[in-house]
Amino acid sequence: MSGKRSILIPEYMQTFACIGGDCEDTCCSAFQIDLDKRTFDLYKKIEDPDLRFIISRSVKQFTDIQTDNKYAFIEKQSDNRCAFLTSENLCKMQQLKGTDALGLICHTYPRLVNVVDGTPEQSASISCPEVARLALLNKEGIRFVETEIDADERHNYGFDIDTSKKSSAFWEVRLFSLNTLQDRQYTVVERLLILAMYFQKADETVQAGQADSIPSLTEKYDHLCQTGAFQSLVQKLPINLEWKYSLLAKLLLGRENFPIANQRFHERFYKAIDALGLNGHSYESQPYITELTKWETIFTEKYEYIFENYLVNQAFRTLFPFRGYSNFSEEFMMLAIHYAAIRLLATGVACTAPNQFDEHELLSCMQSYSKEIDHHAVYLKYMFDTLKLNDCTSTAKLSAILKGI
Ligand code: SF4
Structure with missing residues (x-):
């Protein structure tokens, strides 16, 4: 029985849905589309003659490094489009066999899940035009919310990190970075330059063997940011x-x-x-x-x-x-x-x-x-x-x- 699990997402992903055939720059063109082993094995058993023809002509196994997630790929046609893409910009495999027959990348794109200390975070790539519209055109800025997903949903995983192995100040540094990028009392260039100065100082602190001082350094920069002190600097x-x-x-x-x-x-x-x-x-x-x-x-x-x-x-x-x-x-x-x-x-x-x-x-x-x-x-x-x-x-x-x- 499938349960639910919590996941952190940008708020705009609550309304995201692929626009399929209406997409002006479909993800089924230009990218090389990798297939996982589960999907490759499934394709070997497909009997539909149209799909069989495409599979035999365009689905190839990697010959060098092969992993379960990167086991085979769909060779692009001469016009750079995926071999399963119809003239209406719809996926023939999905039309005939449903979403379960899609490879991991096709099923999950443009989403990516990073795992931080066991907690999943779902993000999305603006290489998808619909994500770009939702993420970038929001004048209020990007907010993050916690939501629930089916525990057995398939994900394309990116980073999986244990923060204690990265830095004892992982959250302080990460949150200060995100907050500064959204601090509208400064221009975007000013925000970036505050971060440039902060990271230079943070690196010097680590090099001096004082990584434990990063939280107090961050607190100091955070305080200075709030007072507007960085404008003149x-x-x-x-x-x-x-x-x-x-x-x-x-x-x-x-x-x-x-x-x-x-x-x-x-x-x-x-x-x-x-x-x-x-x-x-x-x-x-x-x-x-x-x-x-x-x-x-x-x-x-x-x-x-x-x-x-x-x-x-x-x-x-x-x-x-x-x-x-x-x-x-x-x-x-x-x-x-x-x-x-x-x-x-x-x-x-x-x-x-x-x-x-x-x-x-x-x-x-x-x-x-x-x-x-x-x-x-x-x-x-x-x-x-x-x-x-x-x-x-x-x-x-x-x-x-x-x-x-
Ligand atoms: S790029 Fe985005 S909107 Fe376009 S077809 Fe792919 S997932 Fe759908």
């Missing part, structure tokens, strides 16, 4: 637009070294590259800086809540700052760079059609970026290595990356 941090745009240009152009599968991202990526003059060998940022600062101002004035929601969703989903990089500053650097790269991408797209740029276009930039970048381990490593080479864990460099105006 953040103002003094450096701006370096030339350096910022050449670093971001290098990172963005690095994505060209790998095939771009998602059409929405492909279109926006090349629009941005052309509009920002990033396509020549002699990259010049100066002619574009006026345009870039203009859009930075518009983003801050009109779309601040969308960027906040992006950061909060990303931080919750990745257990920030405990994803697994070697220190807090590296964790922060990777969160900050996605924020900055999305702003540059959106700026480029906005420059090509300023009158048509609105929150929906910004959402498309974020959603397609997430779909193409968040799961691309090789490109993420390229980003990380490039940033480390440029010493981007320091507060001064992070300030140069984040400050635009």
